[in-house]
Structure formats: structure tokens, C-alpha cells
Amino acid sequence: LGSSSMSPSALIDAMTTETLGGDGAACVETIRLAGPAMDVGFHSTKTIVACALITGGVRVFEYDEHAYRGQTDDSAELTPARRLVKLKPHGAACRAAQFAEDTLLTASSDGTIAAIDVEAGKVMARLND
Secondary structure (H helix, E strand, C coil), X not given: CCCCCCCHHHHHHHHHHHHHHCXXXXXXXXXXXXXXXXXXXXXXXXXXXXXXXXXXXXXEEEXXXXXXXXXXXXXXXXXXCEEEEEECCCCCCEEEEEEECCEEEEEECCCEEEEEECCCCEEEEEEEC
16 A cells, blocks of 8 residues: 655645645645544545544545636635545554545554445455454
8 A cells, every 4th residue: 555755644735725726726625634644545536535544544535626726816715525434444543545446445553454435435345464
């Protein structure tokens, strides 16, 4: 399961400001999490981001990358990200989140790997160390 050289918090900040607007204008409200993100994973073809949390939880959000594209009006409302999944598939910190098609694979420091059906919002399979 891959990772980035940027911290998960920096990736989320980049996603919600520079990356989506293209011109530096924010398009999506900042995603607020209950605890620190250990990793984030972006879907390769959909506007979906998964956050692996230190609590063992996983949150998946959908955002509209075209909202307010090109607008420079600072007073424009930001589009909130819509939460698709809220689960706690691990008993310890969720350390990685990576999409494989429409399945989210997560790994934890407790030695488990979970396969999550994002559409159904359920754990499909779990491997234990």
C-alpha cells in the first residue's frame, strides 16, 4: 500500500485549496477529522479520497472537483465534501489506505488488512497476521 512524501494533512490541505481550484481558489471545504490522519488515498478515476485514522477508523469522502473552477470571487461558498464511509475496521492505528478499483484496502499496525466496499460502506474481507 503506497504512501506519499507529503504528510496526510498536507495532502488534504492541497486537495481542498490549490489542486481542485487550479487557480488557487478553494473549491471544497477543508475536511475535518476526529483524529490525526495517518495516510490518505485518492481514487484513480473518481473524486473520492479515503483517510486512514490513528484511531483505527477510516473515512471516505466524495468531493466535486468542478465546483467553482475558475472563480476568483473570495465570497463564493465552498462545496462541502460528502462523507461516504465511516468505519472502524481496525483495533489499532490504520496506517495505509489505497484504492483498488472501487474497493478500499486498508492496513493497520494491529497486523490486519481490510477490504472495504465503498459503495456499500462495509468491510468485505479481513486478513489477520
